[in-house]
Amino acid sequence: EIVLTQSPDFQSVTPKEKVTITCRASQSIGSSLHWYQQKPGQSPKLLIKYASQSFSGVPSRFSGSGSGTDFTLTIDSLEAEDAATYYCHQSSSLPRTFGQGTKVEIK
């Protein structure tokens, strides 16, 4: 099973600040890494697919990078509505796995 480890677990950020979340895979997964945003009481929403491709309708302030074992989600100029938990997810092999999540709080 591929283990995904996110850092940090929690981040408190002021609006307009830049946010960086990393995800490390226990073995190489190429670019089969995706990012989701989940707000309280809601289902996860796909933000970035295949490490760096924005999903339809996602604001341009969200971007992703990386390949192999190390990946990054960046939120440029954080907005209040971005308060949420962010998860990385690999589709390279079964069982599919998720990172433990990074909670982003607005100061």
Place this chain on the structure above:
Amino acid sequence: EVQLVESGGGLVQPGGSLRLSCAASGFTVSSNYMGWVRQAPGKGLEWVSVIYSGGSTYYADSVKGRFTISRDSSKNTVYLQMNSLRAEDTAVYYCARHPSSGWPFDYWGQGTLVTVSS
């Protein structure tokens, strides 16, 4: 518009059974890969099961032998039959689609809560 609507959750005693349904609209279930992902209260996401467009099914080790995923093409619906339920199965269960093998889950349902408790 793609929509996924889960139903069938509720309170069940340990050892009991429950069947979850996921009704899809805006696309054809049998032409896609359909999965179930769960989230225990206050916890992260856990992949549970998938049914491929060709009919193959796969399960997480934690539910193998107890859960069964299936679909009804005439109803455009996916099911998760859950038997021998345990307290640790308590979670919100989400139905989600991924168009092919390596794709991410691009659309999710709103989830249905399963509580296993005496």
